[in-house]
Amino acid sequence: MKETKAESKRWTRIALCDDIPPREGRAVKVGNREIAIVNLGDRFLAIDNRCPHKGGPLADGIVSGTTVVCPLHAWKISLETGEGVNSASASSCIETLRTRVEHGVIFLELADNYRKGQEDGMQELPVLCVETGGTATAAESRPAT
Amino acid sequence: MKKLVVVGNGMAGIACVEQILRHSPKFEITIFGDETHVNYNRILLSSVLAGEKASDDIVLNGLDWYQQNGIDLRLGVRITGVDSQAKTVTGDDGSVTPFDKLLLATGSNPLIPSIEEVKKEGVFVFRNLDDTRALLERCRPGIKAVVIGGGLLGLEAARGLQVQGCEVTVVHLMETLMERQLDPTGGGYLAAKMNQMGITVLLGLSTTAILGNGKVEGVQFKGGGGIPADLVVIAAGIRPNVGLGHEAGLEVKRGIVVNDYMETSHPDIFAVGECVQHNGVCYGLVAPLIEQGKVLAATITGNKGPKYQGSVQAAKLKIMGVDVFSAGEIGDKLDGSEVIRYEDPALGIYRKLTLKGGKLAGVILVGDTADSHRYMDWLRTGKDLVPLRRQLLFPTPTEDAGIDVAQMADSETVCGCMGVTKGTIIQAIHESGVNTLAQLKECTRASTGCGSCTGLCQSLLKAVVPEFEEEVKRTICKCIPVAEDQLREILRSQQLKSVQEVLEIYGNGIGCEICKPALSYMLDMLWCGDHDEDRSARFINDRVHANIQKDGTFSVVPRIRGGVTSPDELRRIADVADKYRVPMVKITGSQRIDLLGVKKSDLPKIWADLGMPSGQAYTKGVRMVKTCVGTEFCRFGVQDSTSAGIEMERRFENLFTPHKVKMGAVGCPRNCAEATVKDIGLIGQEGSWQVVVGGAAGKKVRKADLLITVETTEEALAAAALFFQYYRESANYLERTYDFVERIGIEKVRKETVYAQDAAKQGLLERLRKSKERSSDAWLERDSPRHPTQFVQIKPLEEIFV
Numbered sequence A: 001m002k003e004t005k006a007e008s009k010r011w012t013r014i015a016l017c018d019d020i021p022p023r024e025g026r027a028v029k030v031g032n033r034e035i036a037i038v039n040l041g042d043r044f045l046a047i048d049n050r051c052p053h054k055g056g057p058l059a060d061g062i063v064s065g066t067t068v069v070c071p072l073h074a075w076k077i078s079l080e081t082g083e084g085v086n087s088a089s090a091s092s093c094i095e096t097l098r099t100r101v102e103h104g105v106i107f108l109e110l111a112d113n114y115r116k117g118q119e120d121g122m123q124e125l126p127v128l129c130v131e132t133g134g135t136a137t138a139a140e141s142r143p144a145t
Numbered sequence B: 001m002k003k004l005v006v007v008g009n010g011m012a013g014i015a016c017v018e019q020i021l022r023h024s025p026k027f028e029i030t031i032f033g034d035e036t037h038v039n040y041n042r043i044l045l046s047s048v049l050a051g052e053k054a055s056d057d058i059v060l061n062g063l064d065w066y067q068q069n070g071i072d073l074r075l076g077v078r079i080t081g082v083d084s085q086a087k088t089v090t091g092d093d094g095s096v097t098p099f100d101k102l103l104l105a106t107g108s109n110p111l112i113p114s115i116e117e118v119k120k121e122g123v124f125v126f127r128n129l130d131d132t133r134a135l136l137e138r139c140r141p142g143i144k145a146v147v148i149g150g151g152l153l154g155l156e157a158a159r160g161l162q163v164q165g166c167e168v169t170v171v172h173l174m175e176t177l178m179e180r181q182l183d184p185t186g187g188g189y190l191a192a193k194m195n196q197m198g199i200t201v202l203l204g205l206s207t208t209a210i211l212g213n214g215k216v217e218g219v220q221f222k223g224g225g226g227i228p229a230d231l232v233v234i235a236a237g238i239r240p241n242v243g244l245g246h247e248a249g250l251e252v253k254r255g256i257v258v259n260d261y262m263e264t265s266h267p268d269i270f271a272v273g274e275c276v277q278h279n280g281v282c283y284g285l286v287a288p289l290i291e292q293g294k295v296l297a298a299t300i301t302g303n304k305g306p307k308y309q310g311s312v313q314a315a316k317l318k319i320m321g322v323d324v325f326s327a328g329e330i331g332d333k334l335d336g337s338e339v340i341r342y343e344d345p346a347l348g349i350y351r352k353l354t355l356k357g358g359k360l361a362g363v364i365l366v367g368d369t370a371d372s373h374r375y376m377d378w379l380r381t382g383k384d385l386v387p388l389r390r391q392l393l394f395p396t397p398t399e400d401a402g403i404d405v406a407q408m409a410d411s412e413t414v415c416g417c418m419g420v421t422k423g424t425i426i427q428a429i430h431e432s433g434v435n436t437l438a439q440l441k442e443c444t445r446a447s448t449g450c451g452s453c454t455g456l457c458q459s460l461l462k463a464v465v466p467e468f469e470e471e472v473k474r475t476i477c478k479c480i481p482v483a484e485d486q487l488r489e490i491l492r493s494q495q496l497k498s499v500q501e502v503l504e505i506y507g508n509g510i511g512c513e514i515c516k517p518a519l520s521y522m523l524d525m526l527w528c529g530d531h532d533e534d535r536s537a538r539f540i541n542d543r544v545h546a547n548i549q550k551d552g553t554f555s556v557v558p559r560i561r562g563g564v565t566s567p568d569e570l571r572r573i574a575d576v577a578d579k580y581r582v583p584m585v586k587i588t589g590s591q592r593i594d595l596l597g598v599k600k601s602d603l604p605k606i607w608a609d610l611g612m613p614s615g616q617a618y619t620k621g622v623r624m625v626k627t628c629v630g631t632e633f634c635r636f637g638v639q640d641s642t643s644a645g646i647e648m649e650r651r652f653e654n655l656f657t658p659h660k661v662k663m664g665a666v667g668c669p670r671n672c673a674e675a676t677v678k679d680i681g682l683i684g685q686e687g688s689w690q691v692v693v694g695g696a697a698g699k700k701v702r703k704a705d706l707l708i709t710v711e712t713t714e715e716a717l718a719a720a721a722l723f724f725q726y727y728r729e730s731a732n733y734l735e736r737t738y739d740f741v742e743r744i745g746i747e748k749v750r751k752e753t754v755y756a757q758d759a760a761k762q763g764l765l766e767r768l769r770k771s772k773e774r775s776s777d778a779w780l781e782r783d784s785p786r787h788p789t790q791f792v793q794i795k796p797l798e799e800i801f802v
């Protein structure tokens, strides 16, 4: 696992809780990249909207517990770790992003180098799991579901 | 041949005739039954009332059985007189029929307690199929139903009425529910369970009058007080139907008295079933009646020898989720008997064993009846339990969690309803070459009663017959460990309407990409579209009504019914393709046009510009009808296949199906539109249509089977509709018609669709009509999306500067 440099990260207001119905995901365009934000009913998780298999739109997948199933070839990806969890997808991984909810607004934590990456169009699929990745529960303001 | 006349076309009489047919000499048999139905399984009337079974499902011997055995069946004829000197019986149709031997199997009548004004509209009994149908017709969601009687029958009736939506109260004379089978503690546990299910139980109340002016309005209790009621069911017990016994001058006490050979006091008249009394006991459950029938069959055919020596009575309550079993002695007052009990109030489990002289004398199980087979065996065989004292209530668990068939004794009962032991089944397998469940049912009658022993029968077959292939109980996936056909029944009877609810009650609470769409379909079909649709449980295609492609874009296929389009439509399609820079426009293999590579956010706009309905090319639903030009233009055409195909597409479009349904209609057997390899095909011939089903031309190629040949187009469409709805209701999810038809067999498909009874056909068509009425063109969501962000890509609230 590569260490990401300690650079500044910033919480960014992304979407309203109401934009995403329970157990569904929505894609958000952040620069040149798409992030899938998924409403688990009690929290929102964010993950790259590119399946590690062939780039399928994970935001369009069926949610199963804390995983999402890619609509193209049914790879199952953990929304908490970004790792593949079924036999086909095991040992693959994509990036997860931290989320926070305040007053019905979903925030995403975007790192600077992540944003830089967008400038180059981020051609390659991200291959590292960000250790600090994962998610924050929106304890203080539960999303309206 | 000697003449055998049987009075009573019920369970005991026919079971006995089945036995008689195995003996020789043969008889010329006439059976009178005052019900107008062939022999059916009375036990399962409770399931019919609860909507878990249709009345056709409970038939035991169809008309073909009577024919094959040369039996003269006289349905709807009541025997009113017996002349035991002249040896004739007289029917209420005026017929006089001579007999050499007479078999009385008249069962019993519901016992009507002395209640004032009991003959009011809205007061029912629950004994036969007609009663059940009348009840089903009368009960409506929200009405108040009162069941008088808290025994097995009353409780099952109560549950059935509740499933039908009634507010149910059970009024019981005694202080204990099912007091003939349970002690006060067991009755208390049962009452708590019934209350939990939402059924009110009132104990120790004697009903004295039915209130209301001509029509039921309530019931009144002794000592004042009463409750309102729109419907009353009397289930206060049964009384052996012995009228003909008196007529014939037989010895009659409570029932017609028989000895161990099942002989009455007249040498040529015999009796079996609930109407007899043996050794002072009248039985009210099926298993003893079957045993009686076997003995009687030997006696009546001159093979006298086997004796009937009474039966241990065992009862099981057939209410899903309320497990109650009782057998043998239940009271505490037996001299010198020991009682062993176990209770867990939180789990609602109660077990009580009564031992006498080191042997089991009685057992009561509430809340968990998994061990009933073992206890039943101990009771019947009088097993010495002294060495087992430590394991009486909780046996040392066997390796696999289920019941270990190898460890069962041969004398152990497998099928409690029909009284079939393990030994009998093994014998049937070895001696009669039984190796499927169906053959086992036919040969031994095991598993034809309440059905709870089916699993056990299968395990036995598996253990003894090496080539036995278990009738695979297909479950959808491991999230819900219930067989798919059973699940459909559960959802129907438990009135479940949302995927999440089903998963929480019957599954793991989470679900996955396999079961969620399957459940979505099932609920849509069961409730004819009137369910709580949950988009999150559906595949992306069904969330946005387009087919997702390998790059995450979508394809758009408008409906072009029968493949017939117009210059105007084609122009609009061309304009849309230009306007949205659609990367590819393709003619599909189904006579339609596909616009490929469309962005999700453009979908609603494209649909609006096209102004055409969805072709459902993205879903498990009605795809299209491929047609040829038929009589319209073709030189060979003999039927107007184009119009027929377009009409068929109109009638079925917008509906969902277990898997996609592709259809075809051709104007003559040259079959240009390949209707013989479609799920449903109409094939025109001179003066008629062939309706074919279950064809395939995909990974698998299969020629469709002929369903029926009919004269008019309307008849052809009706036949197609019957099959279409039957497939929707009975196929497993993701089972194409060609697998479905092969699995069920075209004979059975025909019997349950085009050759079904009128009521069944009307049921299918009515449910199809309802579904159709509630369905609509999915693309209309362009104007009223399900969710504001259904099609749009979310833009970050905050601009992101890089």
Ligand SMILES: Cc1cc2nc3c(=O)[nH]c(=O)nc-3n(C[C@H](O)[C@H](O)[C@H](O)COP(=O)(O)OP(=O)(O)OC[C@H]3O[C@@H](n4cnc5c(N)ncnc54)[C@H](O)[C@@H]3O)c2cc1C
Pocket: B007, B008, B009, B010, B011, B012, B013, B014, B032, B033, B034, B035, B042, B043, B044, B045, B046, B077, B078, B079, B080, B105, B106, B107, B108, B126, B127, B128, B153, B156, B241, B244, B272, B273, B274, B275, B283, B284, B285, B286, B287, B289, B316, B318, B417, B450
């Ligand atoms: C709702 C319900 C649930 C039950 N559940 C269970 C259960 O779980 N387990 C169990 O073991 N038992 C159960 N039973 C009881 C079981 O069904 C009966 O014990 C069994 O059917 C009795 O069989 P029989 O042939 O003696 O009587 P029946 O099956 O009643 O047959 C008698 C037939 O004779 C006809 N008949 C009567 N008189 C005449 C006449 N004069 N002329 C012509 N025909 C005549 C009657 O109409 C009837 O069709 C249940 C019963 C009911 C009603």
Ligand code: HEM
Pocket: B628, B629, B633, B634, B635, B636, B670, B671, B672, B673, B674
């Ligand atoms: C004696 C045999 C046959 C005759 C006389 C015949 C005749 C015709 C005619 C007249 C048409 C034109 C209908 C129109 O105007 O659209 C046609 C179309 C067609 N036929 Fe046949 N046909 C025969 C057998 C078959 C068979 C065996 C197949 C395939 C299994 C077939 C497949 C088709 C198809 C796919 C079309 C439509 C072609 C298109 O869409 O352009 N035909 N046939």
Ligand code: SF4
Pocket: B628, B629, B630, B631, B634, B635, B636, B637, B638, B641, B666, B667, B668, B669, B670, B671, B672, B673
């Ligand atoms: S199936 Fe018959 S009617 Fe239809 S186009 Fe072919 S030849 Fe003509």
Ligand code: FES
Pocket: A051, A052, A053, A054, A055, A056, A070, A071, A072, A073, A074, A075
């Ligand atoms: S792209 Fe996701 S499974 Fe193939």
